[in-house]
Amino acid sequence: MLDRTKDISVAAQAWLDDFERMLGRPDPATLDRLFLADSFWRDVLALSWNLQTIAGRETIAQALAALAAKATPSNFKIAPNRAPPRWVSRAGANNIEAIFTFETAIGRGSGIIRLIPDSADGDGLKAWTLLTALDELKGFEEQLGMLRPRGQAYSRDFRGPNWLDLRSASRDYATRDPAVLVVGGGQAGLAIAARLKQLQVDALIVDREMRIGDNWRKRYHALTLHNQVQVNHLPYMPFPPNWPTYIPKDKLANWFEAYVDAMELNFWTGTEFEGGAYDETRGRWTVSLRRADGSRQTMHPRHVIMATGVSGIANMPDIPTLANFRGTLVHSSRYEDGENWTGKRAIVIGTGNSGHDIAQDLYSSGAEVTLVQRSPTLVTNIEPSAQLAYATYNEGTLEDNDLVAASMPTPLAKKIHVMLTEQSKALDQELLDGLSRVGFKLDFGEAGTGWQFKYLTRGGGYYFNVGCSNLIVEGKIGLRQFSDIEGFVAEGARMKDGSTIAADLIVLSTGYKPQDYLVRKLFGDAIADRVGPIWGFGDGLELRNMYARTGQPGLWFIAGSLAQCRINSKYLALQIKAIEEGILGREVSTP
The missing domain is CATH 3.50.50.60 (FAD/NAD(P)-binding domain)
Known part of the structure; x- marks a missing residue:
């Protein structure tokens, strides 16, 4: 058994060094020596441009060998300024868990490796689980920290429009269409819009409620969240440290309003999405929006993101x-x-x-x-x-x-x-x-x-x-x-x-009707059939048609808890940015 007093950082880095060396000359017969027989690899865009989980040593080795040549992953290092490698127990198994960073041809990523001594091979450390996740695209990093925006809106131009003038013009969409239309202004819509904003992708949120946050505010009087505050932050802007353990619905609703303002998100209230049709040739949608005054507006976004929750239509069962x-x-x-x-x-x-x-x-x-x-x-x-x-x-x-x-x-x-x-x-x-x-x-x-x-x-x-x-x-x-x-x-x-x-x-x-029902209502049978079931796992190991490209180009889905939306909005936004920059195709590729 591995001596627990041994420097596990050295052991974890040694595994990563072997992994990188073998990826440089990818051969399934060599790669499979690094994994336990019953192991898992989850890739989130980094090598495959999919959200996918692969199970079993031989299958993992074959997939890595096939994908590494194109993605050219390299520079695998134990992540500085993150939790150091440590012994943990996950799913009842003791293992060394290490966070690492790496690069590919087009981006930078982070991951987690969990190592267990293999008693069938002299207690050598083998991978039990591996995560490789894309964090950013090279040349298209988020505008954060040292990359804070410094454009016209933030300059001291005494003769030109100021920040408020430019924000108002941005929200109006009088002379342009958004690249992305986000349908739904709850946590899913806010999270993905905020991510896209930092990647400089023009996104508009539309919601039928008359006030930002009403999808929480108008729910029953006594409602508070059932999980604790530390789990529920939105991207970039954590809740204040004096907030209660369980957040009341109205407090959360008011935070949504503040979040939209602080993150400079474009948001139309009182606007109902009535459906759309996709132009395969031009790669854009024609969608109809009904405004609060009853008028209708047509827009042509390249992407539509359904952020209406796990489901958005009340289920009224036919009770005799x-x-x-x-x-x-x-x-x-x-x-x-x-x-x-x-x-x-x-x-x-x-x-x-x-x-x-x-x-x-x-x-x-x-x-x-x-x-x-x-x-x-x-x-x-x-x-x-x-x-x-x-x-x-x-x-x-x-x-x-x-x-x-x-x-x-x-x-x-x-x-x-x-x-x-x-x-x-x-x-x-x-x-x-x-x-x-x-x-x-x-x-x-x-x-x-x-x-x-x-x-x-x-x-x-x-x-x-x-x-x-x-x-x-x-x-x-x-x-x-x-x-x-x-x-x-x-x-x-x-x-x-x-x-x-x-x-x-x-x-x-x-309860509520499934999202499949809403897609069929808004987009018609052909698109609903092309997309297929939404949410749940079916026969696979990933949620169906969530946070990733679907069978319908330009149609995306995001839903779930605040934590799910915070985590997965990052990966959805990266895919849309990659498509917008010509790095990734609109069609779903086969793993």
């Missing part, structure tokens, strides 16, 4: 007899405040985060609430259990932690989340036992992979308990199964046992 109900019926996306329902009776259908939070908000406002469960739901206490997945963000730098997050291949991430789910179940055993006693149906994700993979595959199906589960266990919020409802009547829900749950309000916390 629901039309019989004569009270108020709303989808959770339209629910605002329980204070309007004090002393009234409410049924909330759906047991994800929104359903539980709305039920608790109604109860706290003095309403009589029944929560109706449609399918088994994962429940975990918000602290400490739900935060276990973010443990790495409690130490080290945001930059290092984001790279660690990007480096973990999906199969190992699943293994990690199985372990975290088992840990959570042990921590939450008393609560889970109580829920089971009152008839709440629990599950823990496919193959026990927990809430994170529920989110990555279906966008929901879990609840971070902030008190509603306790109210259910105590009988203060009623619980019924949807399968026990015979039908809906004017006064509420008629149960199969003959009883009626009376209601003045029914809230459908039934």
Whole structure:
């Protein structure tokens, strides 16, 4: 076994030196000696111009040999001013984890190597996981630090337009079209627009809400984020150090406004994207925008980025007899405040985060609430259990932690989340036992992979308990199964046992339609079929059609948590910049 007192920096650099030497004369038979049999390589644009994960020593060696000749990677060095090489435990395996830098023919990158002694080969250090990620394009670096912008807008020109004049002209688009149209002004839209701004790619965000941040501001009254502040920063501009651990929705919404102003992002509120058609010959879109005054404007961007979230259209399920109900019926996306329902009776259908939070908000406002469960739901206490997945963000730098997050291949991430789910179940055993006693149906994700993979595959199906589960266990919020409802009547829900749950309000916390539905609506069947499924993994190891070129040139997708958008917006922006500069083709290449 490797002596742990040995200088692991020397050992990690020695592996990188061998790796670089073998890439210089790429031969699969030689390269595979550097990897464990059960190993993974995730390349994020650096060698392949794709987001791809390759599993298995022989397959990795063949792919590296094929790609290295063109990309010419070199100068692999342990990264200075980053976390030094160290022993860590990932997915239950002890390994040396080292952050490194490197170059290719067109850019500079960073990566992570995880090394494990191979007992089958004299305990020589072999790669268990390898990440190679592109950070910047040579000659097109971000305008940061020593490269701060010094153009006309920032000069002392006493006779010409000042900064505000130029900002107003930039936002108006009176005489030009943006290179990129970003549809949606939430965290996804802001993150990608900010990245493009630093790469000097002209981008316009459009959002149908009337005020920046309204996609958070107009959600239900009690909403706060369910993960902690240190995980949720937007690119370039971290939250102030005095911010609360869990950010309230209105505080986040106001930050979005400040962010747009500070980062000088072009943003049109009150503007609905009505769809578009792509001109293959000219390589541009013709899109229709409807402004707040009802007027329509046509634009011709070269790229359209859908930043509307994992899904943007409320799912209103076709529930037979629901039309019989004569009270108020709303989808959770339209629910605002329980204070309007004090002393009234409410049924909330759906047991994800929104359903539980709305039920608790109604109860706290003095309403009589029944929560109706449609399918088994994962429940975990918000602290400490739900935060276990973010443990790495409690130490080290945001930059290092984001790279660690990007480096973990999906199969190992699943293994990690199985372990975290088992840990959570042990921590939450008393609560889970109580829920089971009152008839709440629990599950823990496919193959026990927990809430994170529920989110990555279906966008929901879990609840971070902030008190509603306790109210259910105590009988203060009623619980019924949807399968026990015979039908809906004017006064509420008629149960199969003959009883009626009376209601003045029914809230459908039934989620949202998938992005595929929105693409088909906005772009038509041909483009939707060309793109295919969006989000989830299918048979692959990467999220489908996210953050990368799709089957439709010029159409991109970004979605997810604030952390996902912060991390992946960087890679999406680099691809668009490379296309704009003629470095990368619009069509998806075969790995």
